[in-house]
Amino acid sequence: MKPHLLAMLLVVLPGLSFCQNGQHPNILFILSDDHSAPHLSCYGDPNIHTPNIDAIAHHGVRFTQMYTGSPQCVPSRATLMTGRNAVDIRMTRFSAPLPADIVTFPELLRSAGYYTGIQGRSYHLDGSGRQSPEAAAVFDEFQLRTFHRRVDFLQTGPDEENLNVMRSFLESVPDSKPFFLWVNYSNPHRPYTAPAEFLPAPGSLVLPPDYPDTENLRKDLAAYYGEIQQLDEQVGLLLNELRDRGLMENTLIIFMGDNGAALLRGKGTLYQAGLRVPLILRWDKGIKQGTVSDALLSGEDLAPTVLTIAGVPPDKQMSGRSFKELLHGGDYAATDYIFAQRGAHADMLPTSTNAFDLSRSVMGKRYKLIYNVLPTLSYTPTDMNGQAFWRELVALNNDGALDASFRRLIFARPRPMFELFDLEKDPYELNNLYGNNELASQQQQLLAALNKWMIRYQDFVPLPIDLNNVKK
Structure with a gap:
């Protein structure tokens, strides 16, 4: 057995008995794409109305200072999945596949008894979907695509299929197992295609002070808000599905953006709009409702937090820190720097x-x-x-x-x-x-x-x- 796999098994063994006694929460991780923190009504943005995502915050905890490890999809998601920074895990090149020897938190959950899945927009960690023939040949030769072996269920597709795919996933979950499902959305990533019914009037928008006020910029920003309002409707469908199946009470729901918006001084930059993203958690059985936390958090902190909630020890290579204590109003010593x-x-x-x-x-x-x-x-x-x-x-x-x-x-x-x-x-x-x-x-x-x-x-x-x- 490879040393890193043996180490992973030794880490998760203490969690097995806890998993078997039925105390683990289900986990639904909803990740939006190119979504800066201000752009939800529960974060105080006057330009938008997002009642379904706001409801997660109302029944859970909203974090105001969550920063991703990178302002780009691939390295940011690699950090979220591994609890380690992109430099450390060799994921600084956008189209790089996550190395097979780097452990993800869904793998640790799976080893502890969870049924695990990934769906929706590309999760970005098996290399680019647009490859040259030369690159594709290298991926095939060295078997660089690994996620079909890391999880039980893997199905990518457009946003509008996410509800039906989630239903298929839930139907496949064994009765004796809790589940982890990572649902990826394209919204509000460009191109902006939301129907007119979701778009605010460009002239009504309140612009931040670092935006020149031009008609074209207002139109573009209105289209961005339309994507988020369409996303909110889609998230509402997922929440209703959980409720209809009686799964809401014991499901940890995580809503987060992968990196900042593709707007001025946002995505691709290390300014606030490129790194600061929404993070909202709801778990009716284990989270104090209506909480707002200003603790300074990194994307590296998500993996160890989810594992700790699930009763699974984090991998020792993870540099992130669990903020589980914040979920029920406990003391938490935030890190000095991110x-x-x-x-x-x-x-x-x-x-x-x-x-x-x-x-x-x-x-x-x-x-x-x-x-x-x-x-x-x-x-x-x-x-x-x-x-x-x-x-x-x-x-x-x-x-x-x-x-x-x-x-x-x-x-x-x-x-x-x-x-x-x-x-x-x-x-x-x-x-x-x-x-x-x-x-x-x-x-x-x-x-x-x-x-x-x-x-x-x-x-x-x-x-x-x-x-x-x-x-x-």
């Missing part, structure tokens, strides 16, 4: 930051540092550089007609190598404080923390502390 990374995106040549960028970030309870390893690359938004609103902004900038603040935030060239933000005073990250003498101590602490993380996990980019400027 980290994120940006790398290649999709299967494109590195011709812009849409396709390729290298950046790292470290965030504490108040201050955040971003390290742009390639600052000479000008910002090109991920997954939306062909949209009308972006072409318009580029034209306005080229003509000198764009406000100076937006030219600095969006079109600075070169970009600053380091950015430091006071998130308490500046939640939209409008003012770069790097080099401010009054914050020299905080700046150095963040640089040291990032330096330590990069060395510990053998990061391949240059370290952020310049030895030429270190005092002898």
Whole structure:
């Protein structure tokens, strides 16, 4: 037996008897795609109405400071599934398959007696669905697609099929077993195709302060909100199915976004809109209802939390920490810092930051540092550089007609190598404080923390502390 499989069995054995006595909750993990935290009505967004997702929060706990390990689908999902950062598990390249030797939390649940499944939009961890013949041949030769062996049930497909696929999954669950089901949604990922009935009026939208107010931008943002409101209706169907089957009371429901929205300064960046996502949990048997937590959390923390709730010891390689105690109002000592990374995106040549960028970030309870390893690359938004609103902004900038603040935030060239933000005073990250003498101590602490993380996990980019400027 391979050493890592033996270790996994030894880890989960203590949970087997607990599983057999029927105390485990079922687990439904609903993951939306490209969904920043502000964009739900339960998070206070005035532009949207999401009653079904809000109901999960009303009956459970809503987290306001959950940050994914990456602003991109593949490395972020790899972090969620493994409880480890993308650098550590060799998942910084977008189309990389999750290595077979890296254990996921559904595998640990399965070994402890759970019936496990994945459905919906691509889960992104068996390589890209769009591969060259050369890449596909490599995947076949080395058997790099592994998830059909990691779970009991695997069926991808469009959002509108998720309800029927979930029904098929539930019908296949053995009577004696609890279940884990990961339901992936495409919404609100581009392209935006929601029917007009879901779209708010563009002119009624309240824009954040880092968005230029143009007609095309408003139309694009309204279409994004339409995707989320359509998603909310679809989530409601899943919840009704649980209720109709009498499964609501003992099912842990997790709703989360995989990374930030494909909007300005969002997906593909390490700003708040790229990393901060909604996280809401409901479990009628085990969660204090109507709770809001401001604890600083990382995507790495999800796997150990789910395992702990299920009575299964987390894998010892997991760097995330369980926040189970927060679910019933208990004490929880949040970590001092959380980290994120940006790398290649999709299967494109590195011709812009849409396709390729290298950046790292470290965030504490108040201050955040971003390290742009390639600052000479000008910002090109991920997954939306062909949209009308972006072409318009580029034209306005080229003509000198764009406000100076937006030219600095969006079109600075070169970009600053380091950015430091006071998130308490500046939640939209409008003012770069790097080099401010009054914050020299905080700046150095963040640089040291990032330096330590990069060395510990053998990061391949240059370290952020310049030895030429270190005092002898």
